[in-house]
Structure formats: structure tokens, C-alpha cells
Amino acid sequence: MRVIITGSSGLIGTSLGLRLMADGIEVAGIDRLPNPWTDRIPTRLEDLCTTGSLDPAPWGQADVVVHLAARAKVHESVEHPSNALENYTVTHRALDYCRQTGTPVIFGSSREVYGEQASVPVREDAVRLEGAASPYAAAKLADEALIRSFARCFQLPFVIIRFSNVYGRFDDLDRNGRFVPLLCDRVPRRAPLTIFGPHKTFDFTYIDDAVDGVVRAIDRLVHAPGSVSGHAINLGTGTGTTLLEAATLVAKAAGIEPYFELGTIRVGEISQYVADLAKAHDLLGYVPQFPSSRGIPLAYQWWRQWHYGESPAVT
Ligand SMILES: NC(=O)c1ccc[n+]([C@@H]2O[C@H](COP(=O)([O-])OP(=O)(O)OC[C@H]3O[C@@H](n4cnc5c(N)ncnc54)[C@H](O)[C@@H]3O)[C@@H](O)[C@H]2O)c1
Numbered sequence: 001m002r003v004i005i006t007g008s009s010g011l012i013g014t015s016l017g018l019r020l021m022a023d024g025i026e027v028a029g030i031d032r033l034p035n036p037w038t039d040r041i042p043t044r045l046e047d048l049c050t051t052g053s054l055d056p057a058p059w060g061q062a063d064v065v066v067h068l069a070a071r072a073k074v075h076e077s078v079e080h081p082s083n084a085l086e087n088y089t090v091t092h093r094a095l096d097y098c099r100q101t102g103t104p105v106i107f108g109s110s111r112e113v114y115g116e117q118a119s120v121p122v123r124e125d126a127v128r129l130e131g132a133a134s135p136y137a138a139a140k141l142a143d144e145a146l147i148r149s150f151a152r153c154f155q156l157p158f159v160i161i162r163f164s165n166v167y168g169r170f171d172d173l174d175r176n177g178r179f180v181p182l183l184c185d186r187v188p189r190r191a192p193l194t195i196f197g198p199h200k201t202f203d204f205t206y207i208d209d210a211v212d213g214v215v216r217a218i219d220r221l222v223h224a225p226g227s228v229s230g231h232a233i234n235l236g237t238g239t240g241t242t243l244l245e246a247a248t249l250v251a252k253a254a255g256i257e258p259y260f261e262l263g264t265i266r267v268g269e270i271s272q273y274v275a276d277l278a279k280a281h282d283l284l285g286y287v288p289q290f291p292s293s294r295g296i297p298l299a300y301q302w303w304r305q306w307h308y309g310e311s312p313a314v315t
Contacts, residue, residue: 002026002061003218004054004103006094007068008043009035012108012163014170015211016066017041023215028059031069037170048090054097061101063222066214067094068108070139073176077136078268084135091143095150104157104221106214107147109232111164111203111273112137120201120240120274124162124232134268144232157225159217160232164275168207168295169302179243180204180296183250184303190256197265198244201272203236206295209288210235216284228283236275241292249292253300 003020007013008029014037017027021040029035029043032052042059046052048069069090071083091107098105114122115131132138150156167180186193213235220228241249244260251258265271280286290298304310 001063001222002028002059004028004030004059004062004065005041005068006030006048006054006065006090007070007108008041009033010068010072010175011168011171011207012166012210012214013066013068014038014041015168015207016068016214019211019215020218026059028062030054036172048093049086052093054094062103064104064106064218065094065098066106066108066218067091069094070108071136074112074134074136075266075268077134077139081135084139087136087139088142088146091146095146095156098156099150099154104225104229105147106159106161106217106221107143109144109160109162110137110140111162111234111236111275112270113140113144113162114273116270117273120272121238121276122234122273123276124234124279127232133270136268151230157221157229159221159228161214161217162232162234162275163210164203164205164234164236164273166205166207166210168299169306170207179246180250180299181303183247184300187247187250187256187258188254190259192261193247194261194263195243195247196263197269197271198247198260198262199242199271200265200269201240201242201274203239203273203275204241204246204292204295205236205288206290206298209237209290209295212289213280213284213286216286220284231279231283233280233283234275234277235280235286236277237288237291238275238277239291240272240274246292246296249296250300253297
């Protein structure tokens with residue numbers, strides 16, 4: 001089997017590529033940036049927003065495209081709304097390739113398509129156009145609609161995966177500046193850190209759970225398309241963790257007495273999300289293995305190992 005991964009130099013793309021290759025699957029990566037973590041994933045450097053393409057040369061036809069390429073920082077899309085147009089354009093180009101070659105596609109969507117929900121856990125049918133809280137969210141909603149239109153007009157098989165706060169190995173501050181890497185960097189140095197909305201509650205998903213869900217979706221979409229094609233599926237842990245709890249877990253792993261500045265929630269952000277995983281369980285057999293109490297210490301351990309060469313302390 002051959003899998004094209006767009007965004008293969010990113011957090012999810014890197015772990016997914018390495019996992020598929022370990023499973024004996026051929027991987028063709030496409031990204032506008034070189035992979036900073038590994039040179040093992042065959043990668044073509046292309047900007048899919050401009051002239052880049054998924055044209056299979058020199059790899060040949062793929063069995064499935066996993067489309068992950070995007071400017072993935074939600075708050076940045078508020079400062080630079082043109083990121084949303086870029087993300088939509090990239091998805092359009094990826095889908096056009098899939099349409100022309102008849103290649104099934106798995107799309108990396110986001111919990112942002114749900115907007116602010118009054119209660120959790122959130123089922124897949126709770127999507128609300130009215131809830132779009134940021135240009136990033138609006139682009140994901142538009143991407144999902146475009147995929148469904150391609151499925152209706154061109155019989156394109158697809159699965160939409162809705163990720164939530166994925167964290168773990170192969171993430172860094174200068175890429176996305178996400179919360180868990182920020183904590184891993186600042187907490188042990190006792191550097192100032194403001195938590196915007198400490199009681200915001202999210203479903204933090206350890207990278208190995210996210211990758212496991214995507215691998216299961218690839219397998220079903222290629223070998224039993226009727227069982228999954230046309231579905232949007234949440235991945236997560238099914239449990240909420242507040243930002244303050246996540247920060248405290250890092251402080252505990254670092255052996256540091258936590259001290260944080262507490263700020264208010266920022267424009268474009270939502271305050272709570274927990275995934276309903278019934279569909280992921282029923283359609284993919286997905287059972288998360290990493291509650292935040294297990295995954296966050298592992299993420300901290302990877303950070304210390306990668307940046308400071310420290311030996312693993314937890315497993
Ligand atoms: N990580 C999360 O918590 C999370 C949550 C919800 C949704 N998602 C979605 O999952 C996907 C993967 O996320 P990630 O965490 O790996 O993000 P990431 O930022 O680590 O990786 C995205 C990759 O896409 C590449 N890219 C961006 N624009 C491109 C372009 N025009 N042409 C080619 N490559 C381009 C980037 O260079 C980057 O390597 C994204 O679509 C993101 O929106 C991620």
C-alpha cells in the first residue's frame with residue numbers, strides 16, 4: 001500500500017509517516033517545509049497553496065491521501081485571516097488531485113467546527129456554521145463542505161477526522177507555539193507563563209492515540225470503504241482536562257512548584273470541548289490509551305530528551 005501524506009513535516013504527519021513505514025506501508029510526504037525531526041520520510045517540498053501539486057511522480061498512484069497540510073494555529077488565523085483562504089485553497093488542490101486520480105482521502109479536520117457548545121461530550125452531528133469562532137474554524141467548515149460536495153459530484157470516498165489538541169513528540173514552539181510545548185519549555189525554567197483562560201477544558205489527545213485513529217481509518221477506507229466512507233469521526237480521549245490541570249501535570253513531571261499568571265480567554269477561542277467517541281469506537285474500533293495524566297508526562301519526557309538529552313524517566 002502507498003499513502004500520500006500532505007503536511008508530512010508536521011506534528012501529526014511525522015508520527016503518522018513513521019508509524020506507517022514501520023508497518024511496511026510506503027509513504028510519500030509532501031510539505032512546504034523540510035522535516036525538522038527525521039529524514040526517514042521521503043518528502044517532496046511543495047507549497048500546495050501556490051504551484052505545488054500532489055502529482056504522484058516519481059512515486060506512482062497512491063491508495064489513499066491523508067491530507068493534513070494547513071496553517072494549524074487557531075489564534076494566528078485571527079491575526080492573519082488570509083491563513084483561512086490559504087487552508088481552503090490547499091484543501092481544494094488536494095481534493096482536485098484525488099478527484100482526478102480517484103484516490104480516497106482522509107482529511108484532518110478539527111474540533112473547531114463545533115464552535116462553543118453548551119455541553120460536552122460533543123457528538124459529530126453537533127457541527128454549527130453559526131459557531132465558527134475563528135477564520136481557522138471557518139476554513140475547516142468550508143473544507144468539510146467541499147469534501148462532501150466532491151463525494152456527491154465525483155463519488156470521492158472520504159473520511160473526515162476531527163482532531164482535538166494533539167500533543168506529544170515532534171512538536172516545537174517555533175512551529176505552532178502550542179500549549180503543551182510552551183509548558184514543557186517554560187515551566188522547568190520558571191519562565192513567566194500566562195494561561196489565557198485557565199479553566200478552559202479541552203480533550204488533549206496524545207499523538208499515539210491520534211495516529212492510531214488515522215491508521216485505523218486508512219485501513220477501513222482502503223479495505224472496507226463502505227464501512228467508513230462519508231463519515232466525520234472525532235478522535236480524542238473522551239475526557240476533559242483544564243489548561244490549569246495540564247500545566248500542573250507538566251510542573252509535577254518537572255518537579256517544580258507551579259506558578260502561572262492567569263489571563264482571560266482570547267478572541268477566537270472556545271472554552272470547552274470533550275469528544276464523544278462512540279462513532280470512533282463503533283466504526284474504527286478506536287479506544288484511546290493515553291489519558292492526559294499518562295500522555296502529558298510522556299510529552300514532557302520526550303521534550304527533555306530531544307532538547308537536553310535527558311534519559312527517559314517514565315514509560
Ligand atoms: N495538532 C492539533 O491539535 C490539531 C487539532 C485539530 C486539527 N488539526 C489539523 O490536523 C492537521 C495536522 O496538524 P498538525 O498538528 O500536524 O499541524 P502542523 O502545523 O504541525 O503541521 C502542518 C504541516 O502542514 C504544512 N503546510 C502548511 N501549509 C502548507 C502548504 N501550503 N503546502 C504544503 N504544506 C503545508 C506545514 O509546513 C506543516 O508541516 C492540520 O490540518 C490541522 O489543522 C490539528
